[in-house]
Amino acid sequence: MSDDGAIPDSVIVGVLRPFVRATRPVLAGLRESDPFGLRGRVHSAPGAEEERSLKDRILDTLASVEVPGTAAWSAMDVHARSHWWIYRVGRFTTLVAAIPGLGGALARTLPVSATVGAAGQGLLIVAIAGEHGIDSRDGEDRIVELLASVLFGRELTPTGTLDAAEDAAVDRRADELTGELGEKDAVPTVARIGSAVWRLGRALYSVEDELDKRPHGRFYHEAIGMLPVVGVVGKYLGEWSGLKRAAKAAEKRLARA
Template identity: 55%
Template sequence: MAEAISDRQVVAVLRPFVRGCGPMLDALRESDPFGLRERGKSELDDVEPSLRDKLLDGLTSVKVPGTAAWASMTVEERTHWWIHRVGRFTALVTSVPGLGGALADRLPIQDTLGAAAQGLLLCAIAGEHGVLDVGDRVRLIAWVLFDRDVDPVVAAGKHAGHDVSEEDASTEQLTEELDESKKKHGKVTIKASLGTLWRLGRSLLGIVEELEKRPRGRFYHRAIGMLPVVGMAGDYLGERSGLKRVAKRADAWFAGKR
């Protein structure tokens, strides 16, 4: 029987993961990720002023990070956006391995990408609740995904044996594509985001046994997921169901763990 994974091992994997999630989420939350404001200004320069103002007002009313409408949303509304809008996208990406049916399900691809997507969304939700500390986010993910109540001191990386330089190096590798995208394009591209999600997933292979504990779909989602081709649909629905369970568990953590 394999030796049980300790909380310290989980923390050693999750701290770089959480830090790697930060830059991608910050790019979405704090900037104009879809170029709505800048694109609108440049492309509407020749439009009659009163009409241009109406069009720009329309653009900024779209409820996405970086717009005026987003700034006016409540925490509950922003959480709903992260789960149901971004969640659909990450669930679709996660379900792609389902094209291979049972063969893909024998590999850790599904669980690593699924856990990465769930962890990323948990970091996003934490941000909307004002939880910015890496250790607190580690405890949130560990509790929601792995049913672990990690000691705050351990989660903060203040225990003996914690290697700060190793953590820094791991984080730098996870965010490498984001940094390159910013240097080359001045923003985080979709390609860089997808590449980073894949890197985040691979970083969780160190605790692959824990990934099987994460919230997932119903038994019938898994049954469909075993079939070739249509397995993608089953896996997609399963990941969507899992994300809803993640959101409910996160609510319980914020209500009772803070």
């Protein structure tokens, strides 16, 4: 149990197990495929800046990010690859937040920064664990522990082996979170990955009272976020700062293991 007894550890584990399994196709889409069409993307000509949409600007920025599988990627150490994930996940979740349509009805009923921010931090932590050799299948319990520690400040240990029925129930819930992205031969498009990110965020938001414990930005990000017009900038910078803090916390814990 947590110190305040508000939400039992078993509930936290029940939320995180399917979350971990659902991250597999999402991270595979971000890591191994080209869901944004970036490899063939041509940057807009100079002078056309004012005509480009926010989506185009974000995609152009994404196009400059190195892609796993290249010689440069092979030469990177674990820390460098983990750092790459900060930008890959962070920039994608920024795109998701900037285009509410990717979230469908969820985008109209859930707070953007909390939902997408929590999903982004969770995805990043699972990705970093993978770079440290902890697979989401064989190392599921360790990843659940890592997520609970970094996101919720919980030190817990999943207990007991799942029986066949329990394991199948976790798989069904994970399938609900991934949606079309988890189907056989599904193409990892921006829309499918974006929708999955929103559902992952909703899953974490189901333990809303715990989300305040996740890494956040600095106090001045929160102050800017409360201002009219520029508030969205403050929220973005705060989530970006929180994402980096989550990565640092995850790597620090993994180094002690």
